[in-house]
Amino acid sequence: MKGVDLAEKRYFQHTFDNGLTLLCEKMPGMQSAAMTLLLPAGAANDPPDRSGAGTVLAELVLRGAGSRDSRQLTEYLDRLGLQRASGVGVHHTRFSCAGLATKVLESLGAYSDIVRRPHLPEEGFIAARDLALQSLAGLEDEPRQKVLIQLREWHWPSPYGRNSMGIKEHLEKLTIDLCKADFALRYHAKDAIIALAGHIEFDEVKQAVQKHFGDWDGHGNEALTLLPPPGNFHFEQQKSEQTHIGVAYDSVPETHENYYPARMAVECLSGGMSGRLFTEVREKRALCYSVGASYSSLKGIGSVLGYAGTSNDRAQATLDCFISEIHRLEQGVSKEELDRAKIGLKASIIMSGESTSARAGAIAHDYFMRGRIRTLDEISKAIEAVNVDQVNDYLKRNKPGPFTIVIVGPKELKVPA
Amino acid sequence: MKGVDLAEKRYFQHTFDNGLTLLCEKMPGMQSAAMTLLLPAGAANDPPDRSGAGTVLAELVLRGAGSRDSRQLTEYLDRLGLQRASGVGVHHTRFSCAGLATKVLESLGAYSDIVRRPHLPEEGFIAARDLALQSLAGLEDEPRQKVLIQLREWHWPSPYGRNSMGIKEHLEKLTIDLCKADFALRYHAKDAIIALAGHIEFDEVKQAVQKHFGDWDGHGNEALTLLPPPGNFHFEQQKSEQTHIGVAYDSVPETHENYYPARMAVECLSGGMSGRLFTEVREKRALCYSVGASYSSLKGIGSVLGYAGTSNDRAQATLDCFISEIHRLEQGVSKEELDRAKIGLKASIIMSGESTSARAGAIAHDYFMRGRIRTLDEISKAIEAVNVDQVNDYLKRNKPGPFTIVIVGPKELKVPA
Numbered sequence: 161m162k163g164v165d166l167a168e169k170r171y172f173q174h175t176f177d178n179g180l181t182l183l184c185e186k187m188p189g190m191q192s193a194a195m196t197l198l199l200p201a202g203a204a205n206d207p208p209d210r211s212g213a214g215t216v217l218a219e220l221v222l223r224g225a226g227s228r229d230s231r232q233l234t235e236y237l238d239r240l241g242l243q244r245a246s247g248v249g250v251h252h253t254r255f256s257c258a259g260l261a262t263k264v265l266e267s268l269g270a271y272s273d274i275v276r277r278p279h280l281p282e283e284g285f286i287a288a289r290d291l292a293l294q295s296l297a298g299l300e301d302e303p304r305q306k307v308l309i310q311l312r313e314w315h316w317p318s319p320y321g322r323n324s325m326g327i328k329e330h331l332e333k334l335t336i337d338l339c340k341a342d343f344a345l346r347y348h349a350k351d352a353i354i355a356l357a358g359h360i361e362f363d364e365v366k367q368a369v370q371k372h373f374g375d376w377d378g379h380g381n382e383a384l385t386l387l388p389p390p391g392n393f394h395f396e397q398q399k400s401e402q403t404h405i406g407v408a409y410d411s412v413p414e415t416h417e418n419y420y421p422a423r424m425a426v427e428c429l430s431g432g433m434s435g436r437l438f439t440e441v442r443e444k445r446a447l448c449y450s451v452g453a454s455y456s457s458l459k460g461i462g463s464v465l466g467y468a469g470t471s472n473d474r475a476q477a478t479l480d481c482f483i484s485e486i487h488r489l490e491q492g493v494s495k496e497e498l499d500r501a502k503i504g505l506k507a508s509i510i511m512s513g514e515s516t517s518a519r520a521g522a523i524a525h526d527y528f529m530r531g532r533i534r535t536l537d538e539i540s541k542a543i544e545a546v547n548v549d550q551v552n553d554y555l556k557r558n559k560p561g562p563f564t565i566v567i568v569g570p571k572e573l574k575v576p577a
Numbered sequence: 578m579k580g581v582d583l584a585e586k587r588y589f590q591h592t593f594d595n596g597l598t599l600l601c602e603k604m605p606g607m608q609s610a611a612m613t614l615l616l617p618a619g620a621a622n623d624p625p626d627r628s629g630a631g632t633v634l635a636e637l638v639l640r641g642a643g644s645r646d647s648r649q650l651t652e653y654l655d656r657l658g659l660q661r662a663s664g665v666g667v668h669h670t671r672f673s674c675a676g677l678a679t680k681v682l683e684s685l686g687a688y689s690d691i692v693r694r695p696h697l698p699e700e701g702f703i704a705a706r707d708l709a710l711q712s713l714a715g716l717e718d719e720p721r722q723k724v725l726i727q728l729r730e731w732h733w734p735s736p737y738g739r740n741s742m743g744i745k746e747h748l749e750k751l752t753i754d755l756c757k758a759d760f761a762l763r764y765h766a767k768d769a770i771i772a773l774a775g776h777i778e779f780d781e782v783k784q785a786v787q788k789h790f791g792d793w794d795g796h797g798n799e800a801l802t803l804l805p806p807p808g809n810f811h812f813e814q815q816k817s818e819q820t821h822i823g824v825a826y827d828s829v830p831e832t833h834e835n836y837y838p839a840r841m842a843v844e845c846l847s848g849g850m851s852g853r854l855f856t857e858v859r860e861k862r863a864l865c866y867s868v869g870a871s872y873s874s875l876k877g878i879g880s881v882l883g884y885a886g887t888s889n890d891r892a893q894a895t896l897d898c899f900i901s902e903i904h905r906l907e908q909g910v911s912k913e914e915l916d917r918a919k920i921g922l923k924a925s926i927i928m929s930g931e932s933t934s935a936r937a938g939a940i941a942h943d944y945f946m947r948g949r950i951r952t953l954d955e956i957s958k959a960i961e962a963v964n965v966d967q968v969n970d971y972l973k974r975n976k977p978g979p980f981t982i983v984i985v986g987p988k989e990l991k992v993p994a
Contacts (some may be wrong), residue, residue: 188606189605189606189607190606190931191927191930191931192927192928192931223860230860231851231856234849234850234851234856234860235851235913235917237850238849238850238851238917238920238921239916239917239920240920241920241921241923241924241925242924243924243925243928244850258928259924259928260924260927263924286863287860287861287862287863288863290863291859291863291866294819294863294865294866294887294888295866297818297819297888298818298819298866298867298886299818300817300818300819301719301720301721301817301818301819301821301886302718302719302721303718304718304719399816400717400718401714401715401716401717401718402711402714402715402717402718404718432655433651433654433655433661434648434651434652434655439648439651442708443640443647443651443704444704445704446703446704446705446707446708446711448711449708449711449712449715450715469715469718470711471711471714496652499656500652500655500656503655503656503657503658504655504658506658507658507659507660507676507677507680508658508660510608510609510677511609511660511675511676513608514607514608514609514931514932514933515931515932516931
């Protein structure tokens with residue numbers, strides 16, 4: 161957040177010969193560091209008949225790697241005091257950790273074992289697949305999560321919309337040999353991203369990454385062919401107490417020249433507690449406890465995904481009000497609304513600058529989407545520079561819609577005209 | 578985390594004549610600050626026939642206060658760029674916010690309006706009660722949350738175990754006049770706590786708090802009479818895909834001399850990924866996707882609350898394994914287990930030292946539970962000082978149990994012998 165001189169010393173970037181890119185953000189005043197490792201093994205490039213393969217693999221590689229068996233590996237990483245997570249998104253499999261900076265650096269060897277030299281044991285595979293099947297079945301008890309998964313499936317082009325948790329029939333057909341083949345094909349250096357943020361020195365990190373990942377094999381993934389989603393309305397009957405509503409429409413991708421005006425329009429719709437959806441649907445009309453929409457980013461694709469959970473007897477009124485508030489954006493936003501939205505977004509940027517985990521995730525995301533890191537200062541200035549004419553001009557020329565609507569609940573709803 | 582001299586300059590405490598206590602933690606290197614305001618209006622002291630009154634009131638006071646109506650108040654706080662939350666726990670109603678330090682300080686006037694001069698409008702009351710009723714009904718779609726709420730109800734003495742969301746029949750009988758009476762009785766300075774952490778100066782904060790809260794009326798709450806919970810087993814039939822299991826047993830309160838050994842025993846059971854529950858129930862036997870237990874603190878009462886969500890056909894095996902792992906603690910933990918648990922807990926303490934929101938919440942909690950702030954250094958040293966003999970001695974003399982068990986799912990389970 162300082163001048164150019166200092167900013168240049170905060171951010172670092174290096175791509176190794178094998179295609180792995182290292183990103184660093186040095187954060188003064190921190191004792192901790194965080195690491196995000198993105199592998200180009202997302203749900204979108206699960207093999208067509210093996211949806212969920214990436215999720216099973218992400219669990220399986222943790223069950224023993226390098227010189228450590230499953231238990232030794234877990235105990236080793238716990239002895240470093242690291243908070244860890246892993247998961248599969250649309251584009252990537254992600255491994256992340258945070259802790260004391262020296263310990264995060266020390267863990268790089270174990271993480272290179274995990275992604276390069278996992279044992280992939282048979283009994284571990286059976287357990288990992290069982291857990292994946294259970295977690296998929298558990299979705300039936302979480303209609304809120306379910307409607308968002310289905311909204312992505314019905315709005316995004318295939319295979320981007322695939323549920324990373326997989327499909328029951330596919331998971332049941334999965335074998336340890338197929339997992340081994342997947343591993344060989346999908347865990348590689350080319351297009352992988354490793355990002356560290358916090359109390360770190362770039363030279364030291366670069367040396368460690370070179371040592372543990374420098375000779376990692378790199379080959380590319382095949383390009384994906386995108387197909388249109390199955391339709392723009394989906395109703396799934398479920399005997400639930402509430403009706404869960406998902407609404408989506410297209411926006412511009414992050415790299416588009418209109419990204420910031422488009423993003424600010426979404427903030428006016430649903431940023432902070434004075435956002436239109438919260439004010440109109442929840443505060444004024446008390447139609448539902450939970451309502452909101454947010455900008456969602458895929459490579460080359462931007463969209464707005466919204467959710468409302470409401471009692472069954474108010475579901476139609478909630479959907480009508482939801483859609484009508486989105487349409488009302490076409491008439492433009494006020495300067496006051498935009499100012500509030502800008503302040504809110506800038507404050508959240510500053511807050512994220514105090515979280516090593518948030519920054520490691522953000523610079524990895526930036527690099528994947530844009531091929532470069534945006535500094536905190538750049539983001540703040542870009543937000544500040546948006547004026548109300550730009551937003552309203554954007555909204556006039558890009559009326560929200562057409563909408564994709566997904567309903568999970570006991571009764572089908574009518575799509576508003 | 579520095580020596581005594583510096584530590585003394587990091588923490589500040591002052592109790593005003595009216596009984597309000599101000600706590601501050603100055604965090605070098607931060608631009609942000611966070612505020613936590615605790616009022617002694619928790620679910621436990623909702624009037625006996627008005628369960629949920631505190632929750633409705635916490636929503637209602639935000640709908641206009643001081644010179645601002647509902648919309649102006651929301652817009653004002655959004656213009657300060659504050660991330661805000663509010664809610665009702667067992668002991669307190671909590672209002673919290675985080676943002677740029679100057680803006681958090683600026684918001685104190687509005688927060689004093691909210692807790693001292695709310696408009697409590699009739700139409701706001703109807704909306705607030707509607708939202709509370711909806712949110713309560715929505716619980717039926719969230720069996721995981723439901724089992725934890727019921728576990729507290731069946732394990733903790735009444736009225737501590739009350740669901741802060743209330744009871745449908747009570748909410749339906751609530752009126753705006755009863756809310757006004759509740760407000761007069763329960764929102765007051767005596768025993769209220771306001772904590773700020775981050776980029777702040779104590780003198781400046783104290784002056785601002787004096788100005789906005791110094792002449793706030795202070796009177797005390799009546800002492801609560803605690804009654805035993807309804808029983809130690811509860812089954813709630815629900816046509817869910819998974820069976821949701823809650824298990825609880827008593828521990829020592831935070832102020833007890835055995836607190837740290839007791840707390841470390843829970844960490845060995847379920848801290849990190851090498852904790853026993855995760856290793857045995859999830860990793861080795863793949864019985865369930867989600868399992869864990871954690872220490873939970875009430876004033877004068879400590880307990881361990883555990884949860885497992887599992888497929889219906891593995892539910893009995895999961896419960897058996899869950900209970901047997903807890904019992905196995907009686908045989909003691911190893912030095913290696915304890916060391917990992919200590920490292921994990923110390924790392925999380927250091928990480929929390931980089932979050933203004935975490936620290937504002939923690940010092941307020943400490944003061945309520947212990948009457949004083951623990952420094953980060955004190956906590957780290959206390960964890961470090963625990964040895965394996967202390968933990969095993971504690972476990973030998975305090976065998977886990979008796980257990981309270983709550984099941985939400987299609988089929989009742991047998992309680993293990």
